[in-house]
Amino acid sequence: MRARILWEAARCLRSRGALVPARRSLSSGSPPLEELFARGGPLRAFLERHAKSEVQLQARGPELAVVAKLLSEKELELRETEHLLHDENEDLRKLAENEITLCQKEITQLKHQIILLLVPSEETDENDLILEVTAGVGGQEAMLFTSEIFEMYQQYAAFKRWHFEPLEYFPSEIGGLRHASASIGGAEAYKHMKFEGGVHRVQRVPKTERQGRIHTSTTTVAILPQPAEIHLVINPKDLRIDTKRASGAGGQHVNTTDSAVRIVHLPTGRRKRMRRKRSVP
Structure with missing residues (x-):
């Protein structure tokens, strides 16, 4: 963990002098996102409620449990790194500021990922x-x-x-x-x-x-x-096929050729009509 490395460097540098006040506090993130994950916010309360039981998070999806754990670790790393802003060593403070900026970006990405994972999936x-x-x-x-x-x-x-x-x-x-x-x-x-x-x-x-x-x-x-491919199976027993033939004068095909066919799907009542087109010599 990068924060642990910074802490080790801080112990070596602190032996050279006392601590001084921090120059500034760093924060990032869009207000709506921060409100959701703030203390008392709905998503923060949800994560705290399920933090004691990883099984409950696993029930909502293994990926959500992994991301929630990463968020908790990254927020702990951020809090530890922010203490280095009080160090008297300027190089260490600059290193801590850069580390905090990267850490905040990762935390924001993890929060967005949690929101997407909580959105119900569709077929x-x-x-x-x-x-x-x-x-x-x-x-x-x-x-x-x-x-x-x-x-x-x-x-x-x-x-x-x-x-x-x-x-x-x-x-x-x-x-x-x-x-x-x-x-x-x-x-x-x-x-x-x-x-x-x-x-x-x-x-x-x-x-x-x-x-x-x-x-x-x-x-x-x-x-x-786009609709996925559908494998449709129709039972022939569910179909009623009615045929009609031409009558009267008209040549050798009269009364021998089906000129119109009607197919009825009995369970739904849907009908399909088809007509045979005569070929013109």
Whole structure:
């Protein structure tokens, strides 16, 4: 553990002088995340409640138990390292500050990971998906924004090594995008993309603006899971097949060839009609 190494260095350096007050306190993290994991916060209370029984965390998933343990160890490492900010040695203080910054980033990542692990999984998490983007309010600027959004998802799919296949692409006159869709396939593609759906907004000075005014533009993103292959088995006993034949004058095939067939699925009542097309000599 890196904090233990710092503590050993501190013991050697403290023999040279007394402690001095810390120059500053370091903290990071977004306020909403910190509120969730603060003392008395819902996620902090959840982790403390299950900390005494690892079996309860294991019941929610082995990965959650591992991440929760890593978070506890990393927070302990952070508290131990923060004491080094009081040391009189400037080099040690700088080393501690750098270590604290790295530790805080790791803690934030672990907290985000815990939140994702607590989100209930869906049957479609392993499915591929259909991505649709449509320009909203904002005219040509919204279309430019939509083009950037579509390219962003394409680059993200390449980063995740997913398959990305454009299905539709309707560009605008100045290089923007009115509407586009794509098929994305890969490991847990829908699980990582399902929360991207909705209206996305940007406020900026667009390329189409000459007076430097800020415009608000929107684009709509839809994430649709692709259905998995279904193995459908129909019992022939559940089908009723009715046939009809032509009558009257019409040649040698009259009264001998089924010209219309109706299939009824008895359990559901669904019907399918089919007609035989006559070939024209």
